[in-house]
Structures are given as structure tokens and as C-alpha cells.
Amino acid sequence: xxxxxxxxxxxxxxMTNKKSLKCExxxxxxxMYWYKQKAKKPPELMFVYSYExxxxxxxxxxxxxxxxxxxxxxxxxxxxxxxxxxxxxxCASSQVTAGNTIYFGEGSWLTVV
Amino acid sequence: xQSVTQPDIHITVxxxxxxxxxxxxxxxxxxxxxxYVQSPxxxxxxxxxxxxxxxxxxxxxxxxxxxxxxxxxxxLRKPSVHWSDAAEYFCAVGAPGSAxxxxxxxGTQLTVLP
Numbered sequence: 010x011x012x013x014x015x016x017x018x019x020x021x022x023x024m025t026n027k028k029s030l031k032c033e034x035x036x037x038x039x040x041m042y043w044y045k046q047k048a049k050k051p052p053e054l055m056f057v058y059s060y061e062x063x064x065x066x067x068x069x070x071x072x073x074x075x076x077x078x079x080x081x082x083x084x085x086x087x088x089x090x091x092x093x094x095x096x097x098x099x100c101a102s103s104q105v106t107a108g109n110t111i112y113f114g115e116g117s118w119l120t121v122v
Numbered sequence: 123x124q125s126v127t128q129p130d131i132h133i134t135v136x137x138x139x140x141x142x143x144x145x146x147x148x149x150x151x152x153x154x155x156x157x158y159v160q161s162p163x164x165x166x167x168x169x170x171x172x173x174x175x176x177x178x179x180x181x182x183x184x185x186x187x188x189x190x191x192x193x194x195x196x197x198l199r200k201p202s203v204h205w206s207d208a209a210e211y212f213c214a215v216g217a218p219g220s221a222x223x224x225x226x227x228x229g230t231q232l233t234v235l236p
């Protein structure tokens with residue numbers, strides 16, 4: 010089962026709201042990722058967790074706060090977002106060893122109004 | 123640092139015609155190479171990957187890709203395109219030892235004419 014599940018599929022939030030995106034995988038992967046994708050662009054890496062510890066933060070604004078409660082779950086907490094943060098947010102997972110296949114979820118479409 | 127170039131932003135083919143999508147990479151050693159496909163409103167699905175060994179790689183949905191070290195290329199091919207193949211295609215390179223795992227090309231949008 011090569012599946013990464015993301016919820017919600019669609020989210021509309023105001024600039025003063027606090028919301029969270031959730032991601033789950035049961036493939037035993039110990040690396041998990043958040044990517045941001047704008048229309049007609051490739052995914053851009055935001056965060057990498059390795060063994061439940063944050064290993065990479067690609068200079069993402071603090072209004073995005075990741076959390077990895079356990080080896081199967083990854084959250085992205087959102088607060089005080091801007092309209093330009095509207096995008097498709099993709100969660101992904103892989104084995105930790107470099108070069109292993111990264112499996113993507115279907116994404117969460119976020120609209121900030 | 124590794125980089126990936128997909129020279130074609132948009133390609134249009136007729137259903138049943140053959141397809142080749144180009145991908146060139148820059149990396150000091152042999153990288154790990156991937157092709158992903160993204161249908162509208164969907165996540166990324168892995169089509170195929172190359173790590174080592176046979177330079178002609180078979181993937182899902184009838185796709186194949188050939189790694190050519192001398193040309194730093196990893197082009198994606200399909201002998202007969204179906205209307206359902208219309209999507210965005212991303213080539214990606216992974217560098218051994220890099221926790222960032224993947225660097226994506228800018229993507230090629232495939233349109234299939236009936």
C-alpha cells in the first residue's frame with residue numbers, strides 16, 4: 010500500500026484564522042515532507058522531517074508551523090496566512106536513505122481570503 | 123548542486139501518436155532520476171525511476187525512459203499516447219546524500235488531441 014493520505018482536500022480560511030493540514034502514511038517511512046505548489050509550477054520543498062525530527066526548513070515563514078507527532082503523522086499548522094499563500098500543499102514520505110522513492114499525497118488545496 | 127531542465131513547456135500530440143518528453147540534468151555523479159505525472163487537481167504519481175543498472179527503465183501506464191550519461195538526459199517516451207495521458211509531467215533528480223531528496227524540473231504540460 011503506497012498511499013499518503015491528506016486532509017482536508019480543500020480549505021478556505023481567512024487571514025486571521027488558525028487551521029491545520031494533516032497527513033498520514035502507513036508505509037513505515039521515517040522521512041516526511043511538506044511541499045507547496047503554485048499553479049503551473051513544480052513543487053517547492055518547505056520542510057523535511059527525519060525520524061520525527063525537523064531536519065530541513067527551507068526558510069519558510071513562521072506562519073507555517075510543522076509538527077510530526079509520530080512516525081505516521083505530519084501536520085502543518087497555519088496561522089495569519091496571506092492571500093499569496095494560497096496553493097496546493099503536498100505531503101510526501103519516503104525511506105530516510107537518500108535516493109529512495111518519494112510518495113506524494115493528493116494534496117490539500119488552500120485558499121486564503 | 124543538482125539541477126533539472128525540461129526544455130518543453132507545452133507539448134501537443136494526437137491520440138495514438140508517439141511521445142517523447144525531454145529532461146536534462148546537471149549533477150557531478152550519477153543521480154537518481156524520476157518522472158512524476160500530475161493530473162489536474164491531483165497529487166504527483168511516480169511513473170518510473172532510475173537508480174542504476176539497465177539504462178532503459180520501464181514504468182507504469184506504458185511509459186519508459188532512457189538514461190544517457192553522455193548527454194545527461196533522461197527522456198520519457200510512450201509509443202502510443204492515450205487521451206488520459208494529458209497531464210503535467212515532472213522530471214526530478216535526487217542526489218545521494220541529500221536530505222532534500224528531489225529537485226524538480228519546471229514541468230511539461232501534455233495536451234492530447236482526439
